[in-house]
Amino acid sequence: MSTTKNLTRQELSQLFSIFFKIGITTIGGGYAMIPMMEHEIVKRTGWLTQEEFLDILAVAQATPGIFAVDMAGHIGHKLGGLRGAIIASVANVLPSFVIILILATVFQQFKELPLVQYAFRAIRPVVVALIAAPVFSMARSASLSRYTIWIPLVAAILIYFFDVSPVYIILIAGIAGWIYGYLQRRRSNTDAQ
Numbered sequence: 001m002s003t004t005k006n007l008t009r010q011e012l013s014q015l016f017s018i019f020f021k022i023g024i025t026t027i028g029g030g031y032a033m034i035p036m037m038e039h040e041i042v043k044r045t046g047w048l049t050q051e052e053f054l055d056i057l058a059v060a061q062a063t064p065g066i067f068a069v070d071m072a073g074h075i076g077h078k079l080g081g082l083r084g085a086i087i088a089s090v091a092n093v094l095p096s097f098v099i100i101l102i103l104a105t106v107f108q109q110f111k112e113l114p115l116v117q118y119a120f121r122a123i124r125p126v127v128v129a130l131i132a133a134p135v136f137s138m139a140r141s142a143s144l145s146r147y148t149i150w151i152p153l154v155a156a157i158l159i160y161f162f163d164v165s166p167v168y169i170i171l172i173a174g175i176a177g178w179i180y181g182y183l184q185r186r187r188s189n190t191d192a193q
Contacts, residue, residue: 005047007080014045015079016091019072024095027123030067032130033092037071038137047079050141057138062170068092 007015018040026033034057042053056078060070069089076088110116139152151173158164 004077004081004084005079007047007084011047012080012084012087015076015084016087018045019076019088019091020095022072023068023092024099026130027127030069030071031134032127033068033071034134035130035137037075038134041075041079048075052078054138054141058170062167 022033022036022040026036038050038053041048042050048056053075056071056074060067060074063070063074069092072088072092073085076084076086078084080087142152144152155166155169155173158169159166
């Protein structure tokens with residue numbers, strides 16, 4: 001990843017607003033936030049390129065902790081250093097924290113109401129779509145070819161069916177990519193001589 005960008009004070013305030021909005025409007029956890037983060041940070045503000053966003057996504061996947069906070073922290077750090085990381089992380093968590101406090105006090109009284117149960121049943125499929133949408137967007141920007149399409153498919157199978165940790169898959173992919181690059185470079189040096 002490239003160096004940290006330096007957002008102005010006004011842009012840091014905008015960063016807080018963006019992650020607060022993402023935190024307050026996204027239901028379904030970290031993965032459901034990806035399309036909103038991508039839209040706001042890559043497409044609307046242009047603060048990050050698609051490639052930088054995908055790099056941060058990969059790092060956040062491998063980082064222990066809450067995925068949404070990891071994403072916010074890494075994006076914030078990329079945009080504004082430590083201050084940006086703190087601003088984005090706090091803004092992302094604050095709405096959930098407040099909402100959970102309110103819901104915890106009120107939910108017990110209303111959880112058995114049919115309207116509440118229907119609402120949650122309707123929300124779940126939407127969350128699936130929110131998670132699926134960035135997958136297609138990322139696949140398009142990852143420049144997959146007929147030679148590399150098997151990599152995400154095998155990774156998904158290993159994670160879903162064999163419960164392999166994404167951390168191991170990312171490490172193996174990184175090492176394999178490094179070896180492949182090393183061999184390609186070595187081959188091109190041999191061909192040049």
